[in-house]
Amino acid sequence: xxxxxxxxxxxxxxxxxxxxxxxxxxxxxxxxxxxxxxxxxxxxxxxxxxxxxxxxxxxxxxxxxxxxxxxxxxxxxxxxxxxxxxxxxxxxxxxxxxxxxxxxxxxxxxxxxxxxxxxxxxxxxxxxxxxxxxxxxxxxxxxxxxxxxxxxxxxxxxxxxxxxxxxxxxxxxxxxxxxxxxxxxxxxxxxxxxxxxxxxxxxxxxxxxxxxxxxxxxxxxxxxxxxxxxxxxxxxxxxxxxxxxxxxxxxxxxxxxxxxxxxxxxxxxxxxxxxxxxxxxxxxxxxxxxxxxxxxxxxxxxxxxxxxxxxxxxxxxxxxxxxxxxxxxxxxx
Amino acid sequence: xxxxxxxxxxxxxxxxxxxxxxxxxxxxxxxxxxxxxxxxxxxxxxxxxxxxxxxxxxxxxxxxxxxxxxxxxxxxxxxxxxxxxxxxxxxxxxxxxxxxxxxxxxxxxxxxxxxxxxxxxxxxxxxxxxxxxxxxxxxxxxxxxxxxxxxxxxxxxxxxxxxxxxxxxxxxxxxxxxxxxxxxxxxxxxxxxxxxxxxxxxxxxxxxxxxxxxxxxxxxxxxxxxxxxxxxxxxxxxxxxxxxxxxxxxxxxxxxxxxxxxxxxxxxxxxxxxxxxxxxxxxxxxxxxxxxxxxxxxxxxxxxxxxxxxxxxxxxxxxxxxxxxxxxxxxx
Numbered sequence: 001x002x003x004x005x006x007x008x009x010x011x012x013x014x015x016x017x018x019x020x021x022x023x024x025x026x027x028x029x030x031x032x033x034x035x036x037x038x039x040x041x042x043x044x045x046x047x048x049x050x051x052x053x054x055x056x057x058x059x060x061x062x063x064x065x066x067x068x069x070x071x072x073x074x075x076x077x078x079x080x081x082x083x084x085x086x087x088x089x090x091x092x093x094x095x096x097x098x099x100x101x102x103x104x105x106x107x108x109x110x111x112x113x114x115x116x117x118x119x120x121x122x123x124x125x126x127x128x129x130x131x132x133x134x135x136x137x138x139x140x141x142x143x144x145x146x147x148x149x150x151x152x153x154x155x156x157x158x159x160x161x162x163x164x165x166x167x168x169x170x171x172x173x174x175x176x177x178x179x180x181x182x183x184x185x186x187x188x189x190x191x192x193x194x195x196x197x198x199x200x201x202x203x204x205x206x207x208x209x210x211x212x213x214x215x216x217x218x219x220x221x222x223x224x225x226x227x228x229x230x231x232x233x234x235x236x237x238x239x240x241x242x243x244x245x246x247x248x249x250x251x252x253x254x255x256x257x258x259x260x261x262x263x264x265x266x267x268x269x270x271x272x273x274x275x276x277x278x279x280x281x282x283x284x285x286x287x288x289x290x291x292x293x294x295x296x297x298x299x300x301x302x303x304x305x306x307x308x309x310x311x312x313x314x315x316x317x318x319x320x321x322x323x324x325x326x327x328x329x330x331x332x333x
Numbered sequence: 334x335x336x337x338x339x340x341x342x343x344x345x346x347x348x349x350x351x352x353x354x355x356x357x358x359x360x361x362x363x364x365x366x367x368x369x370x371x372x373x374x375x376x377x378x379x380x381x382x383x384x385x386x387x388x389x390x391x392x393x394x395x396x397x398x399x400x401x402x403x404x405x406x407x408x409x410x411x412x413x414x415x416x417x418x419x420x421x422x423x424x425x426x427x428x429x430x431x432x433x434x435x436x437x438x439x440x441x442x443x444x445x446x447x448x449x450x451x452x453x454x455x456x457x458x459x460x461x462x463x464x465x466x467x468x469x470x471x472x473x474x475x476x477x478x479x480x481x482x483x484x485x486x487x488x489x490x491x492x493x494x495x496x497x498x499x500x501x502x503x504x505x506x507x508x509x510x511x512x513x514x515x516x517x518x519x520x521x522x523x524x525x526x527x528x529x530x531x532x533x534x535x536x537x538x539x540x541x542x543x544x545x546x547x548x549x550x551x552x553x554x555x556x557x558x559x560x561x562x563x564x565x566x567x568x569x570x571x572x573x574x575x576x577x578x579x580x581x582x583x584x585x586x587x588x589x590x591x592x593x594x595x596x597x598x599x600x601x602x603x604x605x606x607x608x609x610x611x612x613x614x615x616x617x618x619x620x621x622x623x624x625x626x627x628x629x630x631x632x633x634x635x636x637x638x639x640x641x642x643x644x645x646x647x648x649x650x651x652x653x654x655x656x657x658x659x660x661x662x663x664x665x
Contacts, residue, residue, distance in 0.1 A: 173463075210551065230448070232449045235439075235449070238401060238433055238439045238441075239433065239464070239512070241461075245460070249452070252451050252452070253450070258538035312494055328499075329496070
């Protein structure tokens with residue numbers, strides 16, 4: 001009768017189920033050693049740093065005996081490999097230890113911060129990616145025209161403006177001078193979708209989204225302009241396709257490169273921005289990291305860095321799998 | 334494989350499918366202004382096969398692409414092109430799209446880069462059918478399957494869901510041909526369709542194209558620099574040099590009685606059967622810089638028969654015989 005022809009011209013690649021499954025499995029397995037390596041680096045970096053975390057919390061008058069007891073209590077007296085493996089085996093079951101400063105479990109502190117950062121970066125992703133894609137596509141399609149130059153100038157400005165500086169300027173204009181929007185913190189207790197809550201997002205989201213918007217716009221422009229120069233685009237025109245159909249072909253061809261850039265930006269945003277979260281006193285991972293660094297709160301620092309790096313590992317994995325959905329050539333041995 | 338004998342040229346009384354009058358194309362931008370086609374006129378009957386022969390840069394590809402107005406944005410075009418009653422150069426963009434791929438379609442030189450790498454062969458063919466004929470996806474996919482069978486792709490069903498990179502060069506070119514034939518065009522344009530292929534595959538593709546052309550009866554324009562290809566498929570030949578037709582006629586007329594010194598040079602510099610040991614001749618010099626064409630005959634600087642009047646004005650198209658002409662002062 002009739003061959004099983006994938007999902008046709010608009011859809012994703014017709015997926016050869018077994019092959020895609022194998023690829024996904026392989027890719028997930030590859031992530032395990034990467035994750036272990038990342039955890040080792042997280043652990044070691046903090047131990048290579050000079051200074052002793054116990055000195056930071058113990059009173060200056062503490063006797064050497066007390067210091068030794070504290071060290072033993074936190075396990076700092078054991079050899080590095082032993083410390084690493086005991087930390088790792090605890091981490092795997094979700095025990096990130098206890099914060100030295102607050103005495104509360106690291107996991108709880110982290111969970112709150114991660115949720116807050118995810119909310120903020122979710123907004124920044126939405127704004128930054130939409131603007132970046134829009135500007136980049138317009139520029140790529142009109143390469144060399146005034147529209148392209150305007151979009152590119154905007155993108156370069158976006159990349160060049162330090163986001164904490166932009167944050168401060170926004171605060172001065174919209175919070176201090178005009179009192180239209182709050183300068184700091186999150187909406188306390190207000191329902192999530194209410195203006196009382198969302199208004200807290202406006203300024204930090206703008207400050208955070210400008211750099212990813214610029215970076216994405218530039219790489220979309222480059223990729224789209226490059227794809228449009230390829231010979232198959234001429235074939236599409238020779239087929240008599242409408243500009244919209246040609247656009248779909250161009251975008252699907254550009255997708256893998258764009259996913260890679262967006263994945264990276266997503267990773268950065270998920271990590272929270274120490275500077276922007278500090279400017280807006282946003283209780284996210286960046287803010288937490290900042291606190292942990294200045295108080296030399298080793299368990300908290302290790303846990304936070306580990307979780308943030310794991311975001312990267314997971315996002316990379318997701319990007320790789322998504323790329324294979326768009327481009328059949330990627331899924332190879 | 335059954336191959337019908339070469340068709341003879343029949344002077345047809347009916348209106349030709351294609352008429353081109355004084356086509357001129359130049360590429361112009363801030364940095365360059367180069368005339369690439371300098372007054373080309375010809376007509377082509379229904380079902381006829383014309384070969385455009387010439388070196389790279391002689392304007393043959395651009396002349397052919399003009400028939401579907403497929404130009405880079407820097408092209409400045411004048412003249413008249415009529416294909417099947419449509420004024421190609423005057424059509425609105427949307428009317429032009431309705432013609433591209435349906436009335437006139439094109440096979441490109443390099444099937445690897447000319448097919449979209451991230452869509453399956455089947456969906457690329459089906460897309461054309463759906464777009465031009467408003468067919469449902471299912472109908473279009475059925476047609477794609479028929480087409481792949483028509484171009485003799487083995488296990489066509491499996492190839493429908495294959496991507497271009499999963500096929501060999503020959504199969505890819507067959508898929509490209511299937512795509513070009515998807516909406517039963519009246520005019521097929523083939524831009525060096527065998528140049529990028531292995532020698533053995535080249536012959537298969539040529540034979541296939543000739544067979545399909547006979548079977549479907551569409552007019553075909555072949556661009557090639559390969560005389561062997563021209564002899565194999567063409568009813569008529571037009572030899573291009575520096576953006577002009579320097580000689581045109583039936584394949585037998587041009588092969589048996591080449592009248593322009595450039596055509597004669599081309600024939601002498603081609604490997605024939607049974608001439609082993611005979612030294613091949615080359616045409617001295619190199620093609621002219623299109624931006625600074627000499628006045629008069631563009632070939633004069635390389636021509637062994639050059640006379641003073643060659644450089645005065647471009648020679649007019651002189652008749653050699655019935656349907657055979659050459660732009661040379663030595664003719665007529």
